[in-house]
Amino acid sequence: MRRSWVGGANAAETDFPLANLPFGVFSTTAEGPRCGVAIGDHVADLAALAAAGLLPGDCGFDAPALNTFMALGPARWDEVRTRLTALLAEDGDGALRGDAALCGRALVPLAEVAMHLPFRVTGYTDFYAGRQHAFNSGSILRGPDNALTPNWPHMPIAYNGRTSTVVVSGTPVRRPLGQVMGPDGDGPVLSPSRRLDIEVEFGAVVGVPTRMGDTLTVAEAWENIFGFVLLNDWSARDIQRWEGQPLGPFQAKAFATTISPWVVTRAALEPFRTKGWPRDKALLPYLDEPADYFFDLTLETHLCPKGGAATRIVSTNTRHLYYSAPQLLTHHALCGCAMNAGDLLGSGTISGPEKSSFGCLLEQTWGGRDPVPLDGGERLFLEDGDTVTMTGWGQGEDYRIGFGRCDGEILPARPNVGAN
Amino acid sequence: MRRSWVGGANAAETDFPLANLPFGVFSTTAEGPRCGVAIGDHVADLAALAAAGLLPGDCGFDAPALNTFMALGPARWDEVRTRLTALLAEDGDGALRGDAALCGRALVPLAEVAMHLPFRVTGYTDFYAGRQHAFNSGSILRGPDNALTPNWPHMPIAYNGRTSTVVVSGTPVRRPLGQVMGPDGDGPVLSPSRRLDIEVEFGAVVGVPTRMGDTLTVAEAWENIFGFVLLNDWSARDIQRWEGQPLGPFQAKAFATTISPWVVTRAALEPFRTKGWPRDKALLPYLDEPADYFFDLTLETHLCPKGGAATRIVSTNTRHLYYSAPQLLTHHALCGCAMNAGDLLGSGTISGPEKSSFGCLLEQTWGGRDPVPLDGGERLFLEDGDTVTMTGWGQGEDYRIGFGRCDGEILPARPNVGAN
Numbered sequence A, B: 001m002r003r004s005w006v007g008g009a010n011a012a013e014t015d016f017p018l019a020n021l022p023f024g025v026f027s028t029t030a031e032g033p034r035c036g037v038a039i040g041d042h043v044a045d046l047a048a049l050a051a052a053g054l055l056p057g058d059c060g061f062d063a064p065a066l067n068t069f070m071a072l073g074p075a076r077w078d079e080v081r082t083r084l085t086a087l088l089a090e091d092g093d094g095a096l097r098g099d100a101a102l103c104g105r106a107l108v109p110l111a112e113v114a115m116h117l118p119f120r121v122t123g124y125t126d127f128y129a130g131r132q133h134a135f136n137s138g139s140i141l142r143g144p145d146n147a148l149t150p151n152w153p154h155m156p157i158a159y160n161g162r163t164s165t166v167v168v169s170g171t172p173v174r175r176p177l178g179q180v181m182g183p184d185g186d187g188p189v190l191s192p193s194r195r196l197d198i199e200v201e202f203g204a205v206v207g208v209p210t211r212m213g214d215t216l217t218v219a220e221a222w223e224n225i226f227g228f229v230l231l232n233d234w235s236a237r238d239i240q241r242w243e244g245q246p247l248g249p250f251q252a253k254a255f256a257t258t259i260s261p262w263v264v265t266r267a268a269l270e271p272f273r274t275k276g277w278p279r280d281k282a283l284l285p286y287l288d289e290p291a292d293y294f295f296d297l298t299l300e301t302h303l304c305p306k307g308g309a310a311t312r313i314v315s316t317n318t319r320h321l322y323y324s325a326p327q328l329l330t331h332h333a334l335c336g337c338a339m340n341a342g343d344l345l346g347s348g349t350i351s352g353p354e355k356s357s358f359g360c361l362l363e364q365t366w367g368g369r370d371p372v373p374l375d376g377g378e379r380l381f382l383e384d385g386d387t388v389t390m391t392g393w394g395q396g397e398d399y400r401i402g403f404g405r406c407d408g409e410i411l412p413a414r415p416n417v418g419a420n
Helices: A046-051 A067-071 A074-088 A100-106 A131-142 A218-224 A237-243 A266-272 A325-333 B046-051 B067-071 B074-088 B100-106 B131-142 B218-224 B237-243 B266-272 B325-333
Strands: A023-027 A034-039 A042-045 A107-109 A114-116 A123-127 A158-160 A166-168 A177-181 A188-192 A200-206 A225-232 A257-259 A298-304 A311-317 A343-346 A372-374 A377-379 A387-395 A400-402 A406-411 B023-027 B034-039 B042-045 B107-109 B114-116 B123-127 B158-160 B166-168 B177-181 B188-192 B200-206 B225-232 B257-259 B298-304 B311-317 B343-346 B372-374 B377-379 B387-395 B400-402 B406-411
Touching: A023 A042, A034 A046, A042 A046, A042 A074, A042 A100, A046 A100, A067 A074, A074 A266, A100 A107, A123 A325, A158 A325, A158 B158, A177 A237, A200 A298, A200 A325, A218 A225, A218 A325, A225 A266, A225 A325, A225 A343, A225 A387, A225 A406, A257 A406, A266 A387, A266 A400, A311 A372, A325 A343, B023 B042, B034 B046, B042 B046, B042 B074, B042 B100, B046 B100, B067 B074, B074 B266, B100 B107, B123 B325, B158 B325, B177 B237, B200 B298, B200 B325, B218 B225, B218 B325, B225 B266, B225 B325, B225 B343, B225 B387, B225 B406, B257 B406, B266 B387, B266 B400, B311 B372, B325 B343
Parallel strands: A123 A343, A166 A257, B123 B343, B166 B257
Antiparallel strands: A023 A034, A023 A114, A034 A042, A042 A107, A123 A158, A177 A188, A200 A225, A200 A343, A225 A257, A298 A311, A298 A387, A372 A377, A387 A400, A387 A406, B023 B034, B023 B114, B034 B042, B042 B107, B123 B158, B177 B188, B200 B225, B200 B343, B225 B257, B298 B311, B298 B387, B372 B377, B387 B400, B387 B406
């Protein structure tokens, strides 16, 4: 692996070696939010590097969001990556390394920064692109014979998610109030959710926009994707059960969706490209894939009760997905739907064949029947004070390409409507 | 009715008398988009009036969107309305009327302006709040015994719509491509939609934002609503049928949603407040309404084939809704979903008891079986070149409060994916 002169960047266990260079938005006590890349145990301040004339053109790195840069497209993304690699590599040029004053300004220890939402989320769409999850959750709700709806093997099924509550890792998540079926089954009651769940997902971030009326091939869609994030699609199963017909999930998913602070680019994930799940049926030609657009990335999730110890509750892999990210984007644009720089496409829950790889508690407990063991306890669903942490990485021979943490703590519900 | 000195404002048939003062965003050949109010056959340029010192405080009227003003809240909205009324009333003050040069700059003939989306749409949620429509469409799909899902009488059902394709009246609508069940029923094909439909809706526009985790009473929600627009939720019924289970509509609704250029305020609609549809069952207390939050507004829809004559195909009324706009907003925020200035809440299709009042072709043709007669033809669903025009108004004794036109022409589908 090519080495960096920045501290921590060559450690085997770091998420952020020179080959990664994920993009995010950070602030310090001295200065407000701006764009940066993670390198070892530091953030390289892209606004400072741009101001020093070390980066090409105007990429909008002094803004508190990556949207401007993301809209510039693959040629510019590659140009910036190449330049950053030269600045940060041991065998690179000395333009940054040789300027101690600039290093002091532009390399900020990760321990001293606060991370923000990396981009303004212009739209959030949540797919259902994992076959094992679709089969498991369909089996729990409708039985194994009707688990997959007839459309499922033919197209990536999705619903529009709620954009206003996509938040960055570390944001607490308040247990939602909602209508749920009452204990006697004779009518709904207003209640805090009692079946609060996670969903382990992989989020694709659209960079290059398309206009209303435009469509995309899968190869074009691949080029338009800027990068990827970890995504926890928090879900209230009791609210979802009662509200979900006929129009799909709404309040059950609208209270929070957490993403990792770092967007890992396609270029960084290139070594981990792989084939996806075998096809049940041939897809229509508009979903044809001229290359392998899936990834071999490990995703782990830990649950830590307040004051307790963390237990790993999920270990899964993004290669368990059935539809690739560019297939999601191609299908999304098929009707002529305009796609914007900042659109977030969740994969849907990623479950593998083993129980330990099931990506949500609904599946792990098989509908709330079989508790998940914890270090010093067990869970059917989340309790107040629980912190859920997702991590993810591609494993190279002597390095990993990671996403940082994607976590959130559950706060107790508000006591009443209107009591803010 | 209080009279205005501006041309056309006192005509019985104008949508825009002094009592209306709807807000929008307009441009001229000489100057880019900025905020205005319609008065008679003119637009009063709010940026120009603010620059002349005739409006209170900084309302952001020089921006190409109303969001800043909408977020300022009811006290400021009322203050601006009172000031505009004084400037434009026959018996008002002379600050504008007496300044010929300012009149020349600040009163622009409607015939000379282009209208834009009135606000940046931060979120679009489409409800299903009309009982007759829910019953009709449920009957067509599932039969009359299972027409309403059990949750329907207890809460406003909704799905998140697609924000990127909410467009202003006059924007052409390209017929979408999509997956539909093939003619033999043995698998899906890629095809332009053959069942392109309208949905006559009423849109509420959120002004005052709420934070993630906050909830709202219905009375609070009412105060947070800035105003209302006409809304046509274009729908592809064949795509919807195939994709709709289990997660609800997605591509079938994502290609376009058209709104009127003018946002009519709560204050302007005050004379038309009324009760809604009788309740099937008592609602949970969080949906209690301390006042009448429905409106008596006529909504008409005309269909005009290319080169042909327009036929009125729908005449309905917003009082046919079952859930009021503040009930929609209260339910939306119930889980702690953050609501933003610029969130658009569609009512869902508004149908009355008579066939002529059914608000979409699916209902009017009862699932595509019984054509709707046109002047010189008939329709099951929309054809290329058809223009659909929605209008709406509250009828006073000698005036009406209207929304202007909400229209769009159907363009032929793209020939292929990737052929832009």
